Amino acid sequence: MSILRSGSATHVGQVRQVNEDAIVESISLYAVADGMGGAAAGEVASSIAIEALQAAYATMAPSLSSVRRAVEAANAAVYEAATAEPTYRGMGTTLTVVAPVTSDDGHERVVVANVGDSRCYLFAEGGLRQLTHDHSVAAEKVRSGELSEAQAAAHPQRHMLTRVMGVDEVVAVDLFELPVRSGDRLLICSDGLSNELTSGQVANILATIAEPRAAAQALVEAANAHGGRDNVTVVVVDVVVGDDEEQDRDLNAFAPISSNDRSTNDDDLTGAVPVVAPPTPEPTDDHKATSGVHGTPIASGSYAVLHQTGVIEPVVRKRSRLVTLRVLLFFALLGGIAYGGYAFITWFAASQYFVANHDGVLVIYQGQPGGTLWIAPKLVATSKVTTAEILRARLDAVAVGVREPNRAAAWNYIHGLHQEWTLTQATTTTTSTTTTTTPSSFAGVARLGSGR
Numbered sequence: 367m368s369i370l371r372s373g374s375a376t377h378v379g380q381v382r383q384v385n386e387d388a389i390v391e392s393i394s395l396y397a398v399a400d401g402m403g404g405a406a407a408g409e410v411a412s413s414i415a416i417e418a419l420q421a422a423y424a425t426m427a428p429s430l431s432s433v434r435r436a437v438e439a440a441n442a443a444v445y446e447a448a449t450a451e452p453t454y455r456g457m458g459t460t461l462t463v464v465a466p467v468t469s470d471d472g473h474e475r476v477v478v479a480n481v482g483d484s485r486c487y488l489f490a491e492g493g494l495r496q497l498t499h500d501h502s503v504a505a506e507k508v509r510s511g512e513l514s515e516a517q518a519a520a521h522p523q524r525h526m527l528t529r530v531m532g533v534d535e536v537v538a539v540d541l542f543e544l545p546v547r548s549g550d551r552l553l554i555c556s557d558g559l560s561n562e563l564t565s566g567q568v569a570n571i572l573a574t575i576a577e578p579r580a581a582a583q584a585l586v587e588a589a590n591a592h593g594g595r596d597n598v599t600v601v602v603v604d605v606v607v608g609d610d611e612e613q614d615r616d617l618n619a620f621a622p623i624s625s626n627d628r629s630t631n632d633d634d635l636t637g638a639v640p641v642v643a644p645p646t647p648e649p650t651d652d653h654k655a656t657s658g659v660h661g662t663p664i665a666s667g668s669y670a671v672l673h674q675t676g677v678i679e680p681v682v683r684k685r686s687r688l689v690t691l692r693v694l695l696f697f698a699l700l701g702g703i704a705y706g707g708y709a710f711i712t713w714f715a716a717s718q719y720f721v722a723n724h725d726g727v728l729v730i731y732q733g734q735p736g737g738t739l740w741i742a743p744k745l746v747a748t749s750k751v752t753t754a755e756i757l758r759a760r761l762d763a764v765a766v767g768v769r770e771p772n773r774a775a776a777w778n779y780i781h782g783l784h785q786e787w788t789l790t791q792a793t794t795t796t797t798s799t800t801t802t803t804t805p806s807s808f809a810g811v812a813r814l815g816s817g818r
């Protein structure tokens with residue numbers, strides 16, 4: 367049986383205020399999560415993922431499909447939290463898992479699962495190789511041959527992830543099954559380590575420091591010494607006793623290496639072969655795809671599609687991500703236009719005043735007579751001038767609404783109507799009732815008018 371020994375270390379780094387990385391280190395499960403999201407959400411996402419992963423895996427027998435289901439459960443937990451709590455919206459996390467399992471064929475192996483750009487490396491026979499494939503825009507471009515490793519390291523989108531836990535109901539999990547031998551050293555780390563140190567520097571530390579916890583601490587210290595621009599998290603898992611009867615581990619057959627994939631890798635001082643991604647494996651009819659070649663991802667992006675549609679079709683992740691970005695931009699633009707239109711209509715609706723008859727009294731509305739779309743005119747002032755105190759000839763106009771450019775002009779209009787009528791009253795014989803009403807009405811207009 368395999369015997370593992372592990373050690374871990376995590377540090378906030380030299381720049382960040384909060385450590386958004388999370389870690390699990392138990393006998394049966396090792397994982398690193400690197401959270402992202404506004405406010406404290408990144409921290410929440412990574413810790414939810416780790417807790418849910420542990421809780422789910424604890425109920426299962428150690429196996430490749432258990433690891434996959436536990437990662438999917440962790441994804442669902444983060445997604446639910448992000449959906450339920452507005453301040454957590456959009457949060458996500460990477461997740462890279464190592465778990466010892468007994469395979470269907472009876473061999474003891476290690477399952478590696480990955481979503482995002484936290485990494486798992488194998489340090490064996492003095493060489494360091496990356497087992498996981500980063501799900502970042504730059505790494506996808508390296509795999510498709512568009513970029514060299516060196517170009518990718520300086521690429522502006524090297525931190526933009528193409529796969530993240532918790533942003534969607536389903537997640538595509540990369541799974542690897544690795545035969546392990548005595549003396550193997552597995553390293554799980556967040557990008558805070560891999561961005562600060564070259565693989566040569568990492569290999570040197572792993573080669574020099576035997577005790578796993580001390581090695582993990584030395585790696586974290588080295589990352590901090592090189593700038594520590596991000597949270598740094600490291601788990602070192604040593605295979606004290608492996609399944610050494612299994613002799614067929616051929617790590618050079620790990621991935622078909624095309625000429626573009628490894629054109630330049632100057633920083634690799636140990637001469638370790640950088641592992642580049644095999645092409646996305648063809649989806650198989652069997653959802654519980656079994657490992658054909660050890661170490662190749664035996665589950666891939668095809669899972670999400672299979673589950674959603676039941677139709678087997680290859681998934682081109684890079685493209686779907688670009689489409690997502692375009693769609694986002696499109697909706698942002700659409701949103702901008704819609705908001706512009708809304709703002710204009712709101713402005714237009716309120717841009718005028720009109721005088722109208724409201725229950726026999728002259729009043730001032732803000733807005734357009736009859737309203738604008740869904741925006742009804744708003745009653746903003748009531749005068750004391752009744753429709754009996756203006757000329758009959760003006761009643762029709764007032765019934766429709768007399769537009770004025772501003773509130774003062776509307777008051778002037780009411781004032782004018784009333785004055786016009788008062789003058790006609792003065793030249794004719796009037797009843798006592800009317801003469802007493804006139805001054806009071808007038809005073810009302812003046813008072814209301816001055817109050818604007």
Ligand code: MN
Pocket residue numbers: 400556557558596597
């Ligand atoms: Mn990070």
